[in-house]
Structures are given as C-alpha cells and as structure tokens.
Amino acid sequence: MRLSLKHWAIAISLLVAQMLQIMPMPIMVDPYRPDWVLLVLGYWTLALPQRVNVGVAFINGLVLDILLGTALGIHSLALSLVVFILAANYQRLRNYSVWQQAFMIGLLAALYHLVIFWLQHMLTDIYFLFDYLWPVFTTMLFWPWCFMILRKARRQLKVS
Amino acid sequence: MDTIFSRGPSLTSRLVLASVLSVLLIILDGKLDTFSNVRVYLNSLVSPLQYMANLPGEVLSQSARALTTQRQLLEDNAQLTRQNILMSEQLQRFSVLEQENERLRTLLGSPVRPDVRKIVAELMAVDNNPYSHQIVINKGTLQGVYEGQPVLDDKGIVGQVMQVGTTTSRVLLIADVTHAVPVRVLRNNVRLVASGSGQLNRLVINHVPHSTDIEPGDVLVSSGLGQVFPEGYPVGRIVDVIRDETRPFAVIRAVPAAQLDRLKYLLLLWPHDAPQGPVEQGEVVDAPQS
Numbered sequence: 001m002r003l004s005l006k007h008w009a010i011a012i013s014l015l016v017a018q019m020l021q022i023m024p025m026p027i028m029v030d031p032y033r034p035d036w037v038l039l040v041l042g043y044w045t046l047a048l049p050q051r052v053n054v055g056v057a058f059i060n061g062l063v064l065d066i067l068l069g070t071a072l073g074i075h076s077l078a079l080s081l082v083v084f085i086l087a088a089n090y091q092r093l094r095n096y097s098v099w100q101q102a103f104m105i106g107l108l109a110a111l112y113h114l115v116i117f118w119l120q121h122m123l124t125d126i127y128f129l130f131d132y133l134w135p136v137f138t139t140m141l142f143w144p145w146c147f148m149i150l151r152k153a154r155r156q157l158k159v160s
Numbered sequence: 161m162d163t164i165f166s167r168g169p170s171l172t173s174r175l176v177l178a179s180v181l182s183v184l185l186i187i188l189d190g191k192l193d194t195f196s197n198v199r200v201y202l203n204s205l206v207s208p209l210q211y212m213a214n215l216p217g218e219v220l221s222q223s224a225r226a227l228t229t230q231r232q233l234l235e236d237n238a239q240l241t242r243q244n245i246l247m248s249e250q251l252q253r254f255s256v257l258e259q260e261n262e263r264l265r266t267l268l269g270s271p272v273r274p275d276v277r278k279i280v281a282e283l284m285a286v287d288n289n290p291y292s293h294q295i296v297i298n299k300g301t302l303q304g305v306y307e308g309q310p311v312l313d314d315k316g317i318v319g320q321v322m323q324v325g326t327t328t329s330r331v332l333l334i335a336d337v338t339h340a341v342p343v344r345v346l347r348n349n350v351r352l353v354a355s356g357s358g359q360l361n362r363l364v365i366n367h368v369p370h371s372t373d374i375e376p377g378d379v380l381v382s383s384g385l386g387q388v389f390p391e392g393y394p395v396g397r398i399v400d401v402i403r404d405e406t407r408p409f410a411v412i413r414a415v416p417a418a419q420l421d422r423l424k425y426l427l428l429l430w431p432h433d434a435p436q437g438p439v440e441q442g443e444v445v446d447a448p449q450s
Contacts, residue, residue, distance in 0.1 A: 023214075023217070053171060054171065054174040066199075067206055069294045069322070071186055072190075073184070074182075077179055080175060080178035081179070116291075117291070120292075123191070124291070125337060127358065129290070
C-alpha cells in the first residue's frame, strides 16, 4: 500500500485539485475560488522539477479545458507557461521564505489569469472585469497551507 | 540528483512544444471547431470526475433533506397542493383553448402545432469559468440529447445544448455573450434578437430603431425563426428602453424569464419541426421522436 501510494501521490493530489477546481460552490464564494491546479502543480514543480514540469502542466491544462468547457489549449498554454517559469527558477524559489513564495505564486497566478483572459478575448468578445482577478489573492493566501500539507505528504510518503 | 536537463528534451524546448501544440489546439478547436466529435468522448472520459466533484454537495443536500422537519414537509405539501389546484384550473381552460385553436388553425389551413417530446434533466454543475455561462446537466447521448437542443426551465428558455457526452451534456445559457435568441414582442409581434450580455440577469437587444414600438414591461417570446428554439416560449421581459437620439439605435435591456442563477430542474425539448441539426453545424445525434 505504501509503495503504491508513493508512486501515485502526485497523480492523486492533482486529481483532487481538478475536483476542487470544478466542485460546485455557493455563488457568494465562487468568484474567490483559488486556482487549485496551479497551486498543486506549482508545489510539485518546485519540489520535484525532474518529475513534474511543462509536460504534466500541459496535460492537466487539457483536462481543465475539457472540464471547464473552454476551447482546448487555453488552460494548457497558460499552465505550461507558468510552470515553465517555476521550473526554470526552482533553485532560487526554494530558498525564499514561504511568504515570499506566496507573493511569487500570486504574480504567476495573475499572469495565468491574464493569459487565459487574453486568449478568450481573441476567441470571443468578452470584457475585463476586476472580479476575474480575485482568485489571484486567494491563491496567494492558500499557498502556505497548500505548501505545508503537500510537503508533509511528500516527506511521509517519501515521494521523490 | 538528476536534474531536469539530464534526460529528455530541455525545458525550453518542452515549453516551445507545449505552446505550439496549445496554439494549434486553440485554432483547431476554438476557431475551426474540428473537435466537436472528439469532445463527446473527452466529455464522457472526464464525467466520473464531475460526478465525484458533485458528491459532497449531493451528500449535503441529502442530509439536509433527511433533517427536514415534519412541519416543514406538511407546509410544503400544503403549498404544492394549492399550487397544483390553481394550475390544473388553468390547464382546464387551456385545453379547451388549445382545441379551439387547433380547430381554427385547421379551418385556416395552417399546420397544427404538434406536441413535443420532452424529458426532465437535473443540473449537475455550474462552471466557475467567469468568461462564459455554461452549465452541465445529467442527460447525454444515451437519452438522445443532441447538439443545439433547446433547454427550458419552468419560467422560460434557459439556453441550448452546446456539447454532448454519453451521460452528461453542456448547456450554453442565453445570457452568455456568444448567444443570441430570435424573439418577438408578445404585445405586437415586433421581431428582435436578444443577445446575452455576459451577466446572468441581463439580455441586450441590439439594432432597434428609435421609432420601434417597444415599452418597458413588454414580454419577449421566442419567435422560432432561428429554428433552434420552438416558437412561443418566454425568453425575457424588457426593463428599460433608452431612446437617446444621439445614438444610432435605442438601448434596450431585458431580464431573462428563466432564473438563470437558481436552476435545478430543466426541461429538454425535441421539437418536431427542428432541422436535423443546428443552424451553424451539421453534426447531430439522431433524436428519437415520439
């Protein structure tokens, strides 16, 4: 059991993230939903960049596109871009304190949302509302907790 | 420790590959719409995830239902009985009117409007994608749902089916910016097009001359001209008409008749006179007709 959990930990955490991303929420809370997939992908990219990087991000983006009903490729492009930046700078980012990391993740989440908005804007005529950027703040706030939980899981299960 | 650069292509070339693939997919899927067939399988593939994500909410509402008190149930029951009596009274009058209408139509030589097949579907998920208004319902190709099928609730038109999977399908709401419904004003049969505004409680009506006879409070019903929505179902109500002569057209806004933010049970229709496909795409699953 231990062995199998160890091998599947990354996949399971990403699956849970996808589920949290599409879970129905009350309309009051919905605009503030953090980008779970980005958080979990971000953690694994910083922790194990040789296992999780652009390829995994691309596949998760495609799944997200199917789940959210956007044109295929929109989320995969945005996620690949963000994860590339993380994977290219993982050694520097690892040395930051958790709050500094949260700030960087927030910046990347803003980039992620702007790329998605920009791509959607090319396909359909949508207007920018500030509400679209609320997830950036919640993602930033959720990063420390996400980081701690996933690090605990990784150390306990000895995922490498 | 083996770095990312020690095996496989380098990080940059991976990014380039992913970006090129993504852009290709966006163009193929978003602009040219080549994936509508594959999407059925993809949607079916991820539907277990959707069911699983739906589970906590389902459990909550189940337990809430188990906890309802007897008094509440009795109250609900009384209210529903009252509503039922009122509605059946209306129905009695309506059936007489319907027969009369049918007779008059046969006298005039117009085709009689046939009854349409319909099933009730339940809302499964609302997309949290802020850029488009879509919902997922729990009926798919197994029940004969097809692309471009009209979807209603108890108050009026909700939207049309956009993608189908085997057990789920995705509905585009009339308030989405990419959606428009051909309508007419119930009072005087003026034909208009009601487009979505991107906000759930707003429809906009574009390109209406200042001289058109249209007032706040007018009811809009589907005109059946786009051949997607059957004729005569309520779409919305005009809330304001701004006749500013400095603009080329009047600014007209309406609220949707259906309560798009509190959908639960939906109605899927199989109109008889529907063409074998939606107007813009030819692909359709054969709908069994009763």
